[in-house]
Amino acid sequence: MKETMKAAVYTKEKGIHLEDVPVPVIQKDTDVIVRVIYSTICGSDIHINSGVYAVEDGLIIGHEFVGEVIEVGKAVKKLKVGDKVAANCITTCGECYYCKHGYTNHCENGGWNFGYKINGCQAEYIRVPFADNGLYKISPELDLRKVLFVGDILSTGYFGAIRGDIQPGDTVVVLGAGPVGMCAMASARLFGPAQIIAVDVVDYRLEIAKREGVADLVLNSSQEDIEAYVKEVTDGRGADVVIECAGVKATFDLSWKIARPNGTVSIVALYGEVMELPLNIMAGKNLTIRSGWVDSIYMQELICLIEKGKLNVDFLMTHEAPLNDILKGYDIFGNKKENCMKWVISPYVE
Numbered sequence: 001m002k003e004t005m006k007a008a009v010y011t012k013e014k015g016i017h018l019e020d021v022p023v024p025v026i027q028k029d030t031d032v033i034v035r036v037i038y039s040t041i042c043g044s045d046i047h048i049n050s051g052v053y054a055v056e057d058g059l060i061i062g063h064e065f066v067g068e069v070i071e072v073g074k075a076v077k078k079l080k081v082g083d084k085v086a087a088n089c090i091t092t093c094g095e096c097y098y099c100k101h102g103y104t105n106h107c108e109n110g111g112w113n114f115g116y117k118i119n120g121c122q123a124e125y126i127r128v129p130f131a132d133n134g135l136y137k138i139s140p141e142l143d144l145r146k147v148l149f150v151g152d153i154l155s156t157g158y159f160g161a162i163r164g165d166i167q168p169g170d171t172v173v174v175l176g177a178g179p180v181g182m183c184a185m186a187s188a189r190l191f192g193p194a195q196i197i198a199v200d201v202v203d204y205r206l207e208i209a210k211r212e213g214v215a216d217l218v219l220n221s222s223q224e225d226i227e228a229y230v231k232e233v234t235d236g237r238g239a240d241v242v243i244e245c246a247g248v249k250a251t252f253d254l255s256w257k258i259a260r261p262n263g264t265v266s267i268v269a270l271y272g273e274v275m276e277l278p279l280n281i282m283a284g285k286n287l288t289i290r291s292g293w294v295d296s297i298y299m300q301e302l303i304c305l306i307e308k309g310k311l312n313v314d315f316l317m318t319h320e321a322p323l324n325d326i327l328k329g330y331d332i333f334g335n336k337k338e339n340c341m342k343w344v345i346s347p348y349v350e
């Protein structure tokens with residue numbers, strides 16, 4: 001095997017750039033080395049590049065990937081060389097208090113590590129700790145791209161939908177029609193709502209949500225009074241469930257305002273500043289508000305839903321190019337150019 005590989009590495013001086021680095025090796029018996037077949041650029045990577053999330057100099061970026069097992073540690077039980085796998089972006093030891101309770105993002109020995117605390121997947125190869133818990137075998141017949149998002153954005157959207165406690169016949173409003181918002185809409189559909197309303201300020205995203213059938217109604221919040229519109233289409237009540245995926249003050253404030261009394265607000269967005277709930281004004285609204293980072297414990301059910309054709313977010317893959325072109329990907333995806341939803345990275349071409 002090769003000794004060096006190409007990888008997208010972050011340094012304070014250069015930002016994210018392509019570099020030759022050593023190919024990873026097994027460090028612990030529970031590790032696996034995966035040849036990355038497809039990976040992505042995620043919004044979090046953009047935040048790393050702009051310095052919002054601090055990472056150590058020299059770290060390989062990236063946490064959403066699928067690939068092929070090429071080496072297994074001695075203690076790995078469920079995987080063998082040649083297996084095609086989808087990867088959970090959260091590393092879970094499976095043993096600690098949090099893992100045992102399903103709160104995997106708080107794993108005492110893991111959490112969000114790939115491309116944040118340990119080397120990530122925007123590379124030719126990646127070392128996966130606790131591989132038996134984080135890698136899921138994919139049937140060789142399935143196009144690996146179909147499960148590329150299960151370990152991160154689809155897990156997050158699904159988590160948002162589950163925590164919205166959607167009942168058949170509900171009106172669900174999803175704030176933000178970016179990749180996570182789209183995954184939340186596609187997931188919400190599984191629970192039988194009467195209508196899904198997508199809200200965003202970017203028209204092309206709303207058009208995609210409508211065209212792909214993940215939303216029934218789409219609203220541009222820079223042009224429409226969302227609160228009035230949602231009341232109008234719900235007999236004056238408001239939305240039964242609001243899933244907030246946008247992550248700005250305007251959408252946070254909207255999330256509790258457009259929910260009906262006794263409704264549920266499920267927040268999976270990340271905020272860059274303090275958000276305040278005016279409980280004095282909200283008194284009597286009796287909302288259930290849930291928030292948090294994904295505990296991505298749904299890998300197996302998401303893969304099953306995709307394999308059986310019940311869940312499909314392939315339309316998010318608007319761009320695909322080899323690792324060679326990753327900087328172009330950061331520009332196009334990061335700056336929302338060319339109506340980009342997701343930038344898929346295929347293997348480096350010599």
Ligand SMILES: [Zn+2]
Pocket residue numbers: 042043044063064089152153
């Ligand atoms: Zn991500």
Ligand SMILES: [Zn+2]
Pocket residue numbers: 092093094095096097098099100106107108109110
């Ligand atoms: Zn753990």
